[in-house]
Amino acid sequence: MNKKKVSLKDIAEKAQVSTALVSYVLNGKEKESRVGHEIAVKIKAIARELNYEPNYLAKSLRSGKTQTIGLIIADISNPFFANIARIVEDEAKKNGYTVIIGSSDENAEKSRDLIAVFLNRQVDGFIIVSSEDSEEQIRYLLDKNVPFVLLDRHFPDLATDFVSLNSFKAAFDAGSHLIQNGYKNIGLIAYKSQLFHMQERIRGYRQSLAENRIPFQSTWLKEIGFETVEKEIRVGIDDMLAADFPVDALIFATYRLAIAGLKYINSLGLKVPDDLAIVSFGQAEVFDLYYCPITYVLQPMEELGKTAVEILIHKLKQPDADKKQILMEAKLVARDSSRLKVKVA
Amino acid sequence: MNKKKVSLKDIAEKAQVSTALVSYVLNGKEKESRVGHEIAVKIKAIARELNYEPNYLAKSLRSGKTQTIGLIIADISNPFFANIARIVEDEAKKNGYTVIIGSSDENAEKSRDLIAVFLNRQVDGFIIVSSEDSEEQIRYLLDKNVPFVLLDRHFPDLATDFVSLNSFKAAFDAGSHLIQNGYKNIGLIAYKSQLFHMQERIRGYRQSLAENRIPFQSTWLKEIGFETVEKEIRVGIDDMLAADFPVDALIFATYRLAIAGLKYINSLGLKVPDDLAIVSFGQAEVFDLYYCPITYVLQPMEELGKTAVEILIHKLKQPDADKKQILMEAKLVARDSSRLKVKVA
DNA sequence: GTTTTTAGTTTAATCGTTTAAACATACATT
């Protein structure tokens, strides 16, 4: 960069004073530090004239604070997380923080790397959407007393701050909704994951069946591996349709599963919802644009993101405050893909 | 954070040497600086034992380099850019750089803010997807000699490095493809924008008509304002369909326009491609999932992102190298939405 | 007329690195 940046020293020289005075004035400490009024005015004028911008690195090195938040999300190519990232970024900026984003791609190792890199970069704190098998990393942060907030996914056994979704309730509602609309053989396509939110979705789904006295069939639940979504989904759906009690409705536990599933359903020539009703988690333009708009679980993204930032920033100011554990409620948005079942004559 | 971080000094003390030696050893300069072999081994051992991690802030302050790239994209909620962001991040990481991302939301003022914040944060360089009216900002960077590469959009009048798409050719191909498949009345829905890539898309589209001796009708071209996409698209499409030469095919110049347009087309009950053929820029899962898969212009995202990073990093090492100006070619992916027109009897 | 206060300013250490230059030894050369 051409003209080297102006520093406190430059201003000090031009004003014929020490850097200390300049620092006091520009940090609004003229009162406490009893800086002469005239000189204060002069310093401010010179600072403006030279277009002074403080050097964050120096500031941070001295203060130990970088005003930077590390955001680790599970998958940036998922529009849900991309949106969350944007919200977090905006909210952080409002509070004078910069966000650095990393995507762990649902991979514990990448997540570990990111945490290391970000710690190295001296982020003040983290907002984390945990990936599978990353519980131990969270323990580590807890142990090192690094400020962080878990977002969207949390570990029930760990005493951490978190903001997530009441997945049990959301899945329960999804199932109940389908049942109310006359569907009886309801499948769930979830990820094969020990993550709590996923287990809760499964539990909520099963509970909805149970409360309606629908005996659960093991073929109705498919748990798909992250790495082999496309293939397993095809096999899974085939299996569900060929079962003794073939499904007439499907719940997708995530956006990505829904995309893959719908593609396959399309290719089979099945008609939604007549051949197969659909409810999905996650939200996206796809769901509007599908020939039959998809019923989905509306997650309060805006609140999730904002609250996470709020909690983290509060924590940065008051490290010893009580842990905040927030479960937000989703709202089922009913569309055509789960409309009242037409009885076959 | 609990245990304060270990510094060079801690290692130095434990090894009973000066920090200089430690620094030399840990930076692999033992040879040039003739550090004793035994002591070098000892220092390394202690560093490992204490789990030493250098402090980036101090390093950066000293070196004037932060190993950080500022990425400013026009709209993070657009999957095209979200993907680009991910690619840039990955590629940068491979080269030891961290990326901080900001979304300008197609807004010059936000873009200016981001540039200021990032400069403040001492990013080593920028990768920028410019937004409308931001040419002057680019001039400013050029003038200040800040290293940067423009991505996806560039200004033909400015001598900058850039990596973008041959938009003229891509639009020309889109138009020609429709014409070849029997469509004659072809509309284009673009943004109302002075940005070069948009103007080029319009030019390419018109050229395809011209070369096929199809007289251009002014009703066929709609330029939509960023802020009022939904409304203007409805009016625009209505107008195109009611014109003297009603369109039988539509090209969308961006992903966002396509989404809005398709929604409206759906709501009108029009059948793609029989009532209206479609080709769109941008790519996304939506296009696969639509009842009639959408023909689209495949942009070489991977190459775009990687090349931008490459050029920037090269530039950081060799600031005076020649400017690289790269136009990449898009590839039309033909699907059902633009299939051979069925002649009406 | 001395002492105390108050106001205004500077000094210098500090954050954690890097690195040119100075220093100190040992060894080789004449």
Place this chain on the structure above:
DNA sequence: AATGTATGTTTAAACGATTAAACTAAAAAC
């Protein structure tokens, strides 16, 4: 023995800011 060279190590300044503490000079208090 005096000088030169190689080897190994330390010193100290620098990056740009912050801030406790020291200092100075003038005003207030006794």
